[in-house]
Amino acid sequence: MLSNTASTAPTQRDHHIRVIAETGRMAWQRSSGYSQRAKVEGQIGRWKQALGDGLRFHTDQVQTTEVAIGVLVLNRMLDLGRPESVRLT
Structure with a gap:
């Protein structure tokens, strides 16, 4: 769920949620370096x-x-x- 300010001042979390919605979780993990962090x-x-x-x-x-x-x-x-x-x- 996006924050109340997602349309005017999106947070890093809002950006990640949008990318996941657009490209899928696995693509987001690859692009964000999530697997390396894990x-x-x-x-x-x-x-x-x-x-x-x-x-x-x-x-x-x-x-x-x-x-x-x-x-x-x-x-x-x-x-x-x-x-x-x-x-x-």
């Missing part, structure tokens, strides 16, 4: 799940090292493969 959010979620919500150290140099180690850990986990999921019904 991928990044998924990566951040995996980071937080595996390594925690925040950095533990305070200085920039040590935080850089902490992030580098975290990246190595996550990449190693990817190299080992994802666990095989089985749906239980």
